[in-house]
Amino acid sequence: MVLILIATITSVASPAPDSISSKIVSTKLIQTADSIEIRFRADRSIPAFQRPERNGNTIVLRLTGVVHADTALATTLAPAHITATADVIRTFLVYRLTVPPSYHTCSARRDGPRDVILTLSTRDASTAVTAGTEPPKAMRNDRSRWSLDVIVIDAGHGGVDAGAEGVNGVYEKDVTLSIAKRLRALLQTAMPTTKVVMTREDDTFVELYRRTQIANENNGKLFISIHCNSMPTKPHPAHGCETYILRPGRNDDAARVAARENASVKFERSQSPYASMTQDQLIVATMAQRSFVQLSEKLASYVQRSVRNGTPIEDRGVSQAGFFVLVGASMPNILFETAFLSNTSDAAYISSARGQQEMAASIVNAISSYAASYRSLLEK
Numbered sequence: 038m039v040l041i042l043i044a045t046i047t048s049v050a051s052p053a054p055d056s057i058s059s060k061i062v063s064t065k066l067i068q069t070a071d072s073i074e075i076r077f078r079a080d081r082s083i084p085a086f087q088r089p090e091r092n093g094n095t096i097v098l099r100l101t102g103v104v105h106a107d108t109a110l111a112t113t114l115a116p117a118h119i120t121a122t123a124d125v126i127r128t129f130l131v132y133r134l135t136v137p138p139s140y141h142t143c144s145a146r147r148d149g150p151r152d153v154i155l156t157l158s159t160r161d162a163s164t165a166v167t168a169g170t171e172p173p174k175a176m177r178n179d180r181s182r183w184s185l186d187v188i189v190i191d192a193g194h195g196g197v198d199a200g201a202e203g204v205n206g207v208y209e210k211d212v213t214l215s216i217a218k219r220l221r222a223l224l225q226t227a228m229p230t231t232k233v234v235m236t237r238e239d240d241t242f243v244e245l246y247r248r249t250q251i252a253n254e255n256n257g258k259l260f261i262s263i264h265c266n267s268m269p270t271k272p273h274p275a276h277g278c279e280t281y282i283l284r285p286g287r288n289d290d291a292a293r294v295a296a297r298e299n300a301s302v303k304f305e306r307s308q309s310p311y312a313s314m315t316q317d318q319l320i321v322a323t324m325a326q327r328s329f330v331q332l333s334e335k336l337a338s339y340v341q342r343s344v345r346n347g348t349p350i351e352d353r354g355v356s357q358a359g360f361f362v363l364v365g366a367s368m369p370n371i372l373f374e375t376a377f378l379s380n381t382s383d384a385a386y387i388s389s390a391r392g393q394q395e396m397a398a399s400i401v402n403a404i405s406s407y408a409a410s411y412r413s414l415l416e417k
């Protein structure tokens with residue numbers, strides 16, 4: 038269903054968002070006996086880049102706030118038998134390089150504000166990027182930057198985008214905002230030194246890409262998008278809560294949920310960065326989030342456990358799917374489907390003040406557990 042949805046919107050042109058100002062204007066190749074350096078040079082500073090990710094013979098390098106404008110890239114890389122594609126996905130420029138199999142390791146570094154150098158090496162893979170259980174290295178090296186000091190709460194939908202309509206007539210956008218506000222209030226008490234950022238505080242429409250942009254701009258260390266589930270027909274027996282992490286959907290049920298939530302893009306301006314996002318690009322975008330997956334999964338499992346213990350809502354488990362609203366979050370992130378608005382009993386509970394308060398309290402408990410385990414990881 039995600040594929041079908043995306044196919045219907047790929048025809049819309051997608052210029053880069055306004056915030057992109059730098060261009061990669063040249064690429065330079067330096068080859069030695071056992072390594073290759075590719076220097077990407079921008080006309081202005083490159084705001085950020087991520088550790089390159091390797092998947093077989095494919096290496097993905099992701100730069101923030103830059104577009105590709107070097108027409109000679111293919112010619113530059115040809116002598117090293119490397120082919121490359123450059124795609125803009127939201128505010129990210131994603132290079133995907135197919136390299137000869139002998140290059141086991143890859144790394145990237147900055148050389149001045151305008152240059153990022155990608156190094157490929159035939160030396161052994163001891164330094165290869167792996168998705169481990171440890172926090173990203175940057176977290177351990179710079180604790181102040183990675184302390185859990187900013188939590189971003191995203192109330193799903195809003196304004197013209199009402200989200201699902203409940204079997205009892207309530208709108209998802211109102212339920213999510215109410216839970217988000219309760220969550221903020223409880224967090225401010227439970228974690229007084231933590232800043233809580235809301236992507237919206239009233240009944241306004243916020244574009245999906247803007248939500249993670251707000252989170253990134255505020256240096257969020259955790260992003261929680263709150264939603265309500267719904268089936269196409271109502272009343273419907275399906276009930277319970279589920280937490281999603283960002284990965285292309287692996288089953289029909291998860292894909293259905295992602296398609297419904299991603300449908301919010303239909304309310305966005307035609308230049309929405311998601312307008313041209315293909316399933317393939319989504320996969321690349323999610324690869325770039327791999328360093329956060331372990332922590333996102335941990336938070337997701339805490340949320341499910343805490344809601345199971347703190348509310349009458351049934352635990353449907355943690356799942357994964359390609360949610361646009363999570364794409365590009367430079368922090369651990371989850372999308373939480375609190376309950377089914379298409380189910381009579383779930384809808385009554387989640388529409389009530391008591392239900393919303395218990396739900397918010399359960400999320401706070403989950404965040405507290407997460408914070409404790411996150412601290413112990415950092416202290417290792």
Ligand SMILES: [Zn+2]
Binds near residue numbers: 200201209
């Ligand atoms: Zn939703």
